[in-house]
Amino acid sequence: MRLGGRELIRSWAVPVLLAGVALAFDAADRRVPFSVLASGPLDETAHLATGALGLLALSCFIGAPRRFYVAGLIASVAIDLDHIPLYLGLLGNQGQRPVTHSLTTVLVVVVAAVLFPRHRAVLAGAATGLLIHFARDIAEGPPGVRMLWPLSNTAWTASLWWFLGMIITFTLVRLVLVTAGLPRTRVRLFLPLVPAGHAGSVSPQGPVRPIRPERTSRQPR
Numbered sequence: 001m002r003l004g005g006r007e008l009i010r011s012w013a014v015p016v017l018l019a020g021v022a023l024a025f026d027a028a029d030r031r032v033p034f035s036v037l038a039s040g041p042l043d044e045t046a047h048l049a050t051g052a053l054g055l056l057a058l059s060c061f062i063g064a065p066r067r068f069y070v071a072g073l074i075a076s077v078a079i080d081l082d083h084i085p086l087y088l089g090l091l092g093n094q095g096q097r098p099v100t101h102s103l104t105t106v107l108v109v110v111v112a113a114v115l116f117p118r119h120r121a122v123l124a125g126a127a128t129g130l131l132i133h134f135a136r137d138i139a140e141g142p143p144g145v146r147m148l149w150p151l152s153n154t155a156w157t158a159s160l161w162w163f164l165g166m167i168i169t170f171t172l173v174r175l176v177l178v179t180a181g182l183p184r185t186r187v188r189l190f191l192p193l194v195p196a197g198h199a200g201s202v203s204p205q206g207p208v209r210p211i212r213p214e215r216t217s218r219q220p221r
C-alpha cells in the first residue's frame with residue numbers, strides 16, 4: 001500500500017524524531033561528565049528512543065501484539081536497574097557493567113518464553129529490547145559489555161560509528177519500507193487467528209492481514 005501525502009509525512013515524522021532524540025541525547029551523554037543524576041536521564045532517554053526506533057523498524061517485518069512492543073520498550077531501559085546495587089556499593093565491580101548486561105540474560109528470557117507460552121509475546125519483546133539496549137551500550141566505549149559472560153570476561157566495545165550505523169539503519173529501513181509499502185506481508189508472531197474480514201492485530205505499522213481461523217476455539221499465542 002502506498003501512502004498519501006499526510007500519511008507519508010506522519011510516517012516519516014516519528015522515526016526521524018526518534019532518531020534525532022536518540023542522537024542528541026547520546027551526544028549530550030557523551031559530553032556530560034558522568035554522574036548518576038546527570039547522565040542517567042540522558043542515557044535512558046537515548047536508550048528509549050533507540051529502542052522505539054529499533055522496534056519500529058522490526059515492525060516492518062513482523063506482526064506482533066502491542067504487548068510485544070511495550071515489553072521491548074520497557075526492557076530497553078529497565079535493564080539498567082541492575083546498576084543500582086553497583087551505585088550503592090553493595091556488590092559488583094565499579095569498573096564494569098553488571099554481568100546481567102550479557103547474552104546470558106537474553107538467554108534466560110528466551111528460555112522463559114519457551115517454558116511459559118502464555119507470556120511468550122511479552123518475553124520475546126523483552127529479549128528484543130535487551131538486545132537493542134546492549135547494542136547501544138557496546139557503542140558507548142569503555143567499560144563495554146561482557147556479552148559472553150560467564151564464558152568470557154572480555155568486554156565488547158565499539159565506536160560511535162556503530163551507534164550511528166544502528167540509528168541510520170533503523171531509520172532508513174522504516175522510512176524506505178513504509179514508503180514503498182514493503183514487504184507485502186509480514187511474519188505473524190504471537191497473534192491469535194481472527195475471522196476473515198476483521199482487522200487483525202495492532203502494531204506500529206497498522207493491522208496485519210487477518211488469517212481465516214481454524215476450528216479450535218483457543219489459539220496458541
Ligand SMILES: [Zn+2]
Pocket residue numbers: 079080101133137
Ligand atoms: Zn546498560
